[in-house]
Amino acid sequence: MKNVKYLRCVTCGRTQEALPDATTCVCGGVMDVVYDYDFIRSHTTKEAISASPDHSMWRYRAFLPVEEDTPAPPLRVGWSPLYDEPRLAKELGLGRLWIKDDGQNPTASLKDRASAMAVAKALEAGYDTVACSSTGNAASSLAGNAAAAGLKSFIFVPERAPLGKVSQLLIFGATVLSVQGTYEDTFEMSKAAIERYGWYNRNAAINPYLMEGKKTVALEIAEQLGWRAPDYAALSVGDGCTIAGVWKGFRDLYAAGFIDRLPKLISVQAEKTCPINRAVETGEPWQPMPEDTLADSISVGVPRNPDKAIAAIRESNGLTVEVTDEEILAAMRYLGRTCGVFGEPAGVTGTAGLMKLCMAGKLPADAEVVSIVTGNGLKDTANAVRAAGEPIRIRPDVSLLGDVLG
Numbered sequence: 486m487k488n489v490k491y492l493r494c495v496t497c498g499r500t501q502e503a504l505p506d507a508t509t510c511v512c513g514g515v516m517d518v519v520y521d522y523d524f525i526r527s528h529t530t531k532e533a534i535s536a537s538p539d540h541s542m543w544r545y546r547a548f549l550p551v552e553e554d555t556p557a558p559p560l561r562v563g564w565s566p567l568y569d570e571p572r573l574a575k576e577l578g579l580g581r582l583w584i585k586d587d588g589q590n591p592t593a594s595l596k597d598r599a600s601a602m603a604v605a606k607a608l609e610a611g612y613d614t615v616a617c618s619s620t621g622n623a624a625s626s627l628a629g630n631a632a633a634a635g636l637k638s639f640i641f642v643p644e645r646a647p648l649g650k651v652s653q654l655l656i657f658g659a660t661v662l663s664v665q666g667t668y669e670d671t672f673e674m675s676k677a678a679i680e681r682y683g684w685y686n687r688n689a690a691i692n693p694y695l696m697e698g699k700k701t702v703a704l705e706i707a708e709q710l711g712w713r714a715p716d717y718a719a720l721s722v723g724d725g726c727t728i729a730g731v732w733k734g735f736r737d738l739y740a741a742g743f744i745d746r747l748p749k750l751i752s753v754q755a756e757k758t759c760p761i762n763r764a765v766e767t768g769e770p771w772q773p774m775p776e777d778t779l780a781d782s783i784s785v786g787v788p789r790n791p792d793k794a795i796a797a798i799r800e801s802n803g804l805t806v807e808v809t810d811e812e813i814l815a816a817m818r819y820l821g822r823t824c825g826v827f828g829e830p831a832g833v834t835g836t837a838g839l840m841k842l843c844m845a846g847k848l849p850a851d852a853e854v855v856s857i858v859t860g861n862g863l864k865d866t867a868n869a870v871r872a873a874g875e876p877i878r879i880r881p882d883v884s885l886l887g888d889v890l891g
């Protein structure tokens with residue numbers, strides 16, 4: 486990979502060769518992919534990327550840690566729509582607001598970006614089996630992307646994972662282990678199993694390439710805005726890989742001279758499960774918290790990538806905000822009704838936090854904001870019904886309509 490220099494540990498600074506099945510540093514720290522931006526600049530341009538007929542995350546191959554001849558995995562991942570929402574911007578008192586609907590990925594979440602990368606790297610490394618633990622979406626995206634590429638998958642999910650996500654796993658033919666414990670228990674079990682059986686590891690933060698896949702959402706946002714960053718990017722945070730990836734994407738573009746400023750990140754977590762935000766707010770090291778939110782994808786009490794996430798929020802001069810489950814459900818309803826975008830609870834948590842900041846007058850009136858919807862609402866219909874209510878039940882007799890419609 487001529488565009489990649491090496492991997493560097495975010496904890497101790499040690500470097501190592503960027504092997505396709507690299508995991509963590511000898512010190513246990515998370516590795517970061519370090520690029521040669523001079524090489525990237527001399528081998529691609531904004532114009533060349535904009536002219537690419539490849540409408541997937543692989544249009545950004547110049548910025549991705551894959552060999553030149555590595556085939557893009559079969560599923561179409563990325564190039565999700567960025568909707569301009571002038572009505573919503575006005576209601577919230579913002580200059581501009583865009584909704585990036587990443588629920589439109591093939592397995593219906595932003596995690597597809599990481600899983601497509603994992604599959605590409607597993608194939609480079611010559612593995613035939615991939616594995617991960619997940620609150621649900623990393624799992625369903627890995628299972629789908631692996632199936633399309635002809636790889637076997639072993640998936641560990643906490644038993645609370647919503648049926649929509651578990652059904653995806655089963656349809657994609659994964660071997661599904663529904664672990665009777667928390668996400669933390671699930672993660673530890675998968676880690677032990679992966680060591681024992683030698684599968685390709687797609688666990689958040691252990692595999693350094695996942696974040697590189699996730700960063701393509703930021704590359705896309707910048708390109709879709711005409712190669713510039715918004716003032717703010719709002720999103721939900723669980724393990725912290727997504728927000729760290731978003732920051733990496735904008736920083737890559739900045740380092741390559743493709744954009745001339747960086748956005749501020751808005752990190753949104755659930756009120757009772759917010760270890761990353763709390764660390765940013767207090768300046769103390771992060772502390773474990775209970776898993777206590779209906780937004781299952783971000784119900785992460787022991788985050789796997791806290792260091793990169795906390796650094797990203799701080800470096801961007803970002804904001805943190807916590808929301809209640811009721812505020813998440815309200816955002817779900819609101820986005821559905823004003824934009825026609827149906828997000829799962831964690832998918833709309835970024836928007837919930839943005840709404841809360843706007844109502845508290847914390848953002849300038851001319852602010853240009855992108856809110857990333859990270860997962861589709863059909864994955865968790867039970868909570869959608871909680872958010873939106875029940876239909877009107879009626880016998881098949883049109884004369885009864887007058888009564889119920891009033």
Ligand SMILES: *Cc1c(COP(=O)(O)O)cnc(C)c1O
Nearest residue numbers: 622723724725726727782859860
């Ligand atoms: C995984 C996930 C998140 C959070 O991403 P992290 O990398 O865990 O911080 C947010 N929303 C959805 C829908 C997810 O699946």
Ligand SMILES: [Zn+2]
Nearest residue numbers: 494497510512
């Ligand atoms: Zn280290």
